[in-house]
Amino acid sequence: MKTEIGIDKIGFATPEFYLDLADLAAARQVDPAKYRIGIGQDEMAVLPADQDVVTLAAAAADQILTASERATIDLIIFATESGVDQSKAAALYVQRLLGLNTAARALELKEACYGATAGLQLAYDHLLAHPDSQRVLVLGADEARYGLGTAGEVTQGAGAIALLVTRQPRILVLEQPTAYHSEDVMDFWRPNYRREALADGKFSTEQYLRFLKLTWADYQQKTQRHLNDLTAVIFHIPFTKLGLKGLRQLTASAPNDLQTRLLTHFQQATILNRRVGNLYTGSLYLSLYSLLLFAELPAGARIGLYSYGSGAVAEFFSGRLVPGYAAQLPPAPEVSAVLDQRQRLSVADYETMFAQQLTTDGSTAATPSQSVNAPFRLSGISAHQRRYQKNGGQNQ
Numbered sequence: 001m002k003t004e005i006g007i008d009k010i011g012f013a014t015p016e017f018y019l020d021l022a023d024l025a026a027a028r029q030v031d032p033a034k035y036r037i038g039i040g041q042d043e044m045a046v047l048p049a050d051q052d053v054v055t056l057a058a059a060a061a062d063q064i065l066t067a068s069e070r071a072t073i074d075l076i077i078f079a080t081e082s083g084v085d086q087s088k089a090a091a092l093y094v095q096r097l098l099g100l101n102t103a104a105r106a107l108e109l110k111e112a113c114y115g116a117t118a119g120l121q122l123a124y125d126h127l128l129a130h131p132d133s134q135r136v137l138v139l140g141a142d143e144a145r146y147g148l149g150t151a152g153e154v155t156q157g158a159g160a161i162a163l164l165v166t167r168q169p170r171i172l173v174l175e176q177p178t179a180y181h182s183e184d185v186m187d188f189w190r191p192n193y194r195r196e197a198l199a200d201g202k203f204s205t206e207q208y209l210r211f212l213k214l215t216w217a218d219y220q221q222k223t224q225r226h227l228n229d230l231t232a233v234i235f236h237i238p239f240t241k242l243g244l245k246g247l248r249q250l251t252a253s254a255p256n257d258l259q260t261r262l263l264t265h266f267q268q269a270t271i272l273n274r275r276v277g278n279l280y281t282g283s284l285y286l287s288l289y290s291l292l293l294f295a296e297l298p299a300g301a302r303i304g305l306y307s308y309g310s311g312a313v314a315e316f317f318s319g320r321l322v323p324g325y326a327a328q329l330p331p332a333p334e335v336s337a338v339l340d341q342r343q344r345l346s347v348a349d350y351e352t353m354f355a356q357q358l359t360t361d362g363s364t365a366a367t368p369s370q371s372v373n374a375p376f377r378l379s380g381i382s383a384h385q386r387r388y389q390k391n392g393g394q395n396q
């Protein structure tokens, strides 16, 4: 059998608090249609102080991994823009919380929203280069923070995606070659002393679209494939309107029926993103998850994926759906119900939660117990160390 490598399982976690963007529009004295239509977002996840990228990623992976998978992962890649330590990889906390194999490499990757794609491609290369390796765990977790009252505020969000990457995967076979491009661009960045990102907003959207043009042209040239060879195209989604602009750019001269098909799948691929907001590095994979949950796609369907990370690196690549892929995923209503059950915050409560901060002077502090449904909590900080616990359990 031909060796194929790709995504075998997908897990997703997001905080149990959210802000309705109609409430934010009222508070900021903006027409709600600007957020719903102009930006293309309905709700955004809000991260409480007892959650961070580690607890989110651990929750996303915990729901998909069996005991034998935990024992045989030999590479753990944690991609994030919102890492919790300047030195230690967040992957190591997750390894301990989930009881993952210790005969494993574990590391953290950073390149804004592109990190998880870098992780996925490294996972592919690792499995190709190491015939004895069975599976790689790729985590993408972030809190997107721009600040209260900023232009980017409405595009915040939080959450994590876990991808189990294997040979003979049961969801998506990754294809080679892929097309990538990088340049030193100052469109979005976050200096070490800031909790909120700085963004040259309009410029960043122009770079996203410019890099799409470059990587799509390169992908076509390398693969000799055209738009019609793709059943669906999905995008990094900082907010859904930008993905829509990307789609319109790709389909500008496509026949009507092709435009309609790709638009329908784009809408299915952004149902969850509209309700969670920006996950930075997990956003493209949340869009993939949304597409797979809400669309019925034929086995073998080719999906194009556009990954963009400010700074900037972009990659256009594709994968083919494996027959029976739906059996690897929860039913869509189950995932929607998790979002429905989140607690809706008032703007005042969101602003309070947004301002919560761990101590930064080395003093001991416990976090308020806010998350009741999350499997893991950040319980506090002592001796300059973050303390994690299973919800209802002991510090670990």
Ligand code: CAA
Residues within 6 Å of the ligand: 031, 033, 034, 035, 037, 038, 039, 112, 113, 146, 151, 152, 153, 154, 155, 187, 188, 199, 200, 201, 202, 204, 205, 208, 236, 237, 238, 239, 241, 242, 278, 280, 308, 309, 310
């Ligand atoms: N009804 C409907 N639409 C309305 C409206 C109304 N009442 N009022 C305004 N709009 C529309 C505008 O016409 C505009 O539409 P177009 O983009 O189609 O022109 C849209 O709403 C946005 O309005 P503005 O142009 O006034 O933009 P803004 O000042 O609100 O800022 C933004 C938008 C620059 C994207 C800002 O949200 C931002 O800075 N976001 C953070 C940066 C970002 O996400 N960049 C994305 C690329 S970088 C990346 O991808 C990495 C990453 O994840 C960060």
